[in-house]
Amino acid sequence: MTPLALYIHWPFCKAKCPYCDFNSHVRERIPEQRIVAALLAELEYEAARLGPRRLTSIFFGGGTPSLMAPDSVAALIGRATSLFAPAPDLEITLEANPTSIEAGRFRAYREAGVNRVSIGVQSLNDDALRFLGREHGAAEALEAVELGRAIFPRLSFDLIYARPGQTLAAWRAELGAALAVGLDHLSLYQLTIEPGTRFATAHARGDFALPEDDDAAALYDATAEEAARFGLAPYEISNYAKPGEESRHNLAYWRYRDYAGIGAGAHGRICLGETLLATRRHRAPEEWAARVEASGHGSTEEVEIGADERAREALLMGLRLAEGIDRAAYAARTGRDLLGLLDPDMTARAIEAGYLDITAARV
Structure with missing residues (x-):
């Protein structure tokens, strides 16, 4: 049975973070009942056209999914696992903010079926959290992490680095404090300026400056060194985990496997027969629900991905992973020989520089 990863988008937040360009919306009153009903309907729609699939992961992303009532989460999990065949090790992740109100729902989310929580800590420095527009403090974040570790079998949290004025020593100390909690998975993102965000406007005005490229590279190198001290290896550009604790859902993206995306603004890549479709939902929650x-x-869009584009996408996604690309799986998915797509001279230089390895099985 063909595996399937399922992404469920909850598009609402209490406030829009200044660095965020995700499809998130602030509403005085969230029409939760209407949105959940629409999500359930989209599950039925996808199941009807996809046919029998083995459900390997469910990921509640956003937005802020921890604003959802636990009963809503339970309803969506129940419908998904009745429409698709759940894998024995089905991974069900929910993104959460570490405020005390949202952390207070952790036990109810666990009872709803969530077995992995991803907490948006972003920093363990109170000044940095204020700069990033976060509603929690460092102490509150650590309390939420400890609570999450006690309730969920698996937990990850996010940190943002390469912030204005951040020194190498300060980042090592902050990252060390995070790793000392005893995490099995950590997502570490360099701060980038995304068009259309409040940070883009402020940065263009000269309100703040990001670290120079060499300084940001030193922070990246220090990230891998600190993570290694605690037994976490970089399995993807921004993700570190102990063996076996990698995000199975995100691995489905990077290994270029099928994933269905439902909810306002969600994207997907699904095979219908021999046709690979790129799917996209309407971004505005109320318009999406009306549709x-x-x-x-x-x-709003379903586009067939041709052979050339399929080969390029699979290459770009797979090279994000430390494990690289399985050559046989690549050929089966794209119909192309991976080595035939690589420039021989550039490939030779990359191998000589230590950036690329090629074996009979992997690139």
Whole structure:
């Protein structure tokens, strides 16, 4: 049975973070009942056209999914696992903010079926958290992490580094404090300026400056060194884990496997027969819900991915991983020989510099 990863987008936040360009919206009153009903309808729509699939992961992303009522999460998990065949080791992740109110729902989310929580800590420095527009403090974040570790079998949290004025010593200390909690997985992202965000406006005004490229590279190198001291290896550009604790859902993206995306603004890559489709839902939550109510789904675009684009996407996604690309799986997915796509001279230089390894099985 073909495996399937399922992404469920919850598009609402209490406030828009200044660095965020994700599809998130602030509403005085969230129409939760309507949104959940539309998500359930989209699940039915996808199941009807995809046919029997083995469900390997469910990921509640956002937005802020921890604003959802636990009953809503339970309803979506129940519907998904009734429509698709759940894998014995089905991974169910929910993104959460570490405020005390949202952390107070952790036990109810666990009872709903969530077995992995990803907490948006972002920093363990209170000044940095204020700069990043976060509503929690460092102490509150650590309390949420400790609570999450006691409730969920698996836990990860995010940190943002390469912030204005951040020194190498300060980052090592902050990262060391995070790793000392005893994590099995950590996502570490360099701060980038995304168009259309408040940070983009402030940065253009000269309100702050990011570290120079060489300084940011030193912070990246220090990240891998500190993580290694605690037994976490970089399995993807921004993700570190102990063996076996990698995010199975995100591995489905990087290994270029099928994933269905439902909810406002969600994207997907699904095979229908021999056709690979790129799917995209309407971004505005209320418009998306209206489309679902009218037609059973909120898609605004479904584009067939041709052979050339499929080969490029699989290459770019796979090279994000430390494990590289399985050559046989690549050929089966794209119909192309991976080595035939690589420039011989550039490949030779990359191998000589130590950036690339090629074996009979992997690149």
